[in-house]
Amino acid sequence: MTDEALALSVQDELFWDPKVDSEEIAVSADDGTISLRGTVGSFRQKRDARKAAERVHGVVYVENELTVRILTKSRRYDADLRGDVLRALLLDSLIPTTVDAKVSDGYVTLSGTVDWQYQRDEATFVAGNILGVTGVDNEILVGGDGSTVGEVADDIQKAFKRDAKIDADSLTVAASDGKVTLNGSVRSWSEHDAALAAAWAAPGVTTVNDRLTVSY
Known part of the structure; x- marks a missing residue:
């Protein structure tokens, strides 16, 4: 598949996914590597755009360079945003109370320890769904017993x-x-x-x- 054809397939998949507003997303391809550029209205859309691109046959890597631009009416104070993130984490039964979150300019940093990777993934997913979040940095450690042999x-x-x-x-x-x-x-x-x-x-x-x- 040519780079042009692959980029077109990714564009079609982005348009096909109802969770993604593809209007302001530019797609380019280089030997199987897809680059996504432009703006989206939420971190969740940025994440979903990557997943949509990865579904396309022929894609070997996705460089997700999308920028999250929060509309003025949806912007939140960091303290309020942190409170919503912590409540969402607490209400999810898969996430232990050892997980904490900090917020700076809408960017969430998760910390703490968990027993399993799925709990770490769940924390990223939950935090990224909160309205007003522009990005998530997961610094949570998986605290297994190191007994892997x-x-x-x-x-x-x-x-x-x-x-x-x-x-x-x-x-x-x-x-x-x-x-x-x-x-x-x-x-x-x-x-x-x-x-x-x-x-x-x-x-x-x-x-x-x-x-x-x-x-x-």
């Missing part, structure tokens, strides 16, 4: 084989002291995300080094 690598490989999205034979896993490293190639971003989720689900994992490449 060779057997866990085998367990992750078995999880790959159970998942219909993943070609387990194309991936390798190394694990030591809570750190997991994934190598190999995947056929789509959906497969990439599924592989990372499977690795993070292993007990004791504190870090996942993502060395996967998307190839077609």
